[in-house]
Amino acid sequence: MALEIIRIPVLSDNYVWLVHEAASGETMVVDPAVAAPVLEEANRRGWKISQIWNTHWHPDHTGGNAEIKAATGCTITGPAAEFERIPTLDIQVAEGDAVPLGGLDAEVIAVPAHTAGHIAYHFASEGVAFVGDTLFAMGCGRLFEGTAAQMFSNMRKLEALPGDTRVYCAHEYTQSNGRYALVAEPDNAALAARMIDVDAMRARGEPTVPTTIALERATNPFMRANSAAQLAERRTAKDGFRG
Numbered sequence: 001m002a003l004e005i006i007r008i009p010v011l012s013d014n015y016v017w018l019v020h021e022a023a024s025g026e027t028m029v030v031d032p033a034v035a036a037p038v039l040e041e042a043n044r045r046g047w048k049i050s051q052i053w054n055t056h057w058h059p060d061h062t063g064g065n066a067e068i069k070a071a072t073g074c075t076i077t078g079p080a081a082e083f084e085r086i087p088t089l090d091i092q093v094a095e096g097d098a099v100p101l102g103g104l105d106a107e108v109i110a111v112p113a114h115t116a117g118h119i120a121y122h123f124a125s126e127g128v129a130f131v132g133d134t135l136f137a138m139g140c141g142r143l144f145e146g147t148a149a150q151m152f153s154n155m156r157k158l159e160a161l162p163g164d165t166r167v168y169c170a171h172e173y174t175q176s177n178g179r180y181a182l183v184a185e186p187d188n189a190a191l192a193a194r195m196i197d198v199d200a201m202r203a204r205g206e207p208t209v210p211t212t213i214a215l216e217r218a219t220n221p222f223m224r225a226n227s228a229a230q231l232a233e234r235r236t237a238k239d240g241f242r243g
């Protein structure tokens with residue numbers, strides 16, 4: 001594996017991903033909610049952060065941008081469609097653009113709905129995708145700035161990635177998502193089995209992210225919704241779900 005990917009838990013349930021490309025020695029951060037723990041982790045490893053990649057403008061994904069940039073001189077890449085909402089952005093990218101990290105390229109996938117310009121980054125050669133707040137383990141992002149039809153389209157793009165793609169989400173929402181998923185699909189045996197594992201992992205204080213595309217195809221009620229209308233129904237039900 002050419003990429004070393006370190007999970008940094010911050011705030012109540014955010015994951016910041018610190019990504020090191022061994023061949024070049026380059027280090028990148030995905031969605032730094034805050035700066036201090038990210039700088040500390042990089043320093044502890046002797047890694048110099050040269051890039052930040054943002055998936056969308058929300059403060060719990062961009063809040064550390066300015067301080068990390070001031071400390072390291074890194075460049076910040078993010079969605080062109082949210083340029084005005086991320087004042088620290090240096091490089092604007094959109095669907096199909098290649099974003100280099102050392103000798104590797106990630107492809108930008110446009111996944112609007114949670115925010116109007118939300119993007120994901122896919123390293124096809126590594127089987128790794130950073131999806132921000134669009135796809136979660138057994139869940140999807142709330143529809144703050146887009147429609148269920150857009151999210152349905154996003155799910156089609158993401159489920160088309162190879163099944164063994166490791167999916168790095170920005171939050172630990174898995175257990176709550178899974179409790180709703182069991183209500184949405186009570187007869188899904190793969191889902192029931194996964195939740196037994198998830199409950200055990202959380203009881204041990206372990207993270208449940210990354211997930212994989214194959215696991216989400218089998219257990220995610222939003223990826224598995226058969227229409228935009230069903231996705232909309234499920235999203236509304238989850239928004240009001242207290243499990």
Ligand SMILES: [Zn+2]
Nearest residue numbers: 056058114133
């Ligand atoms: Zn968000």
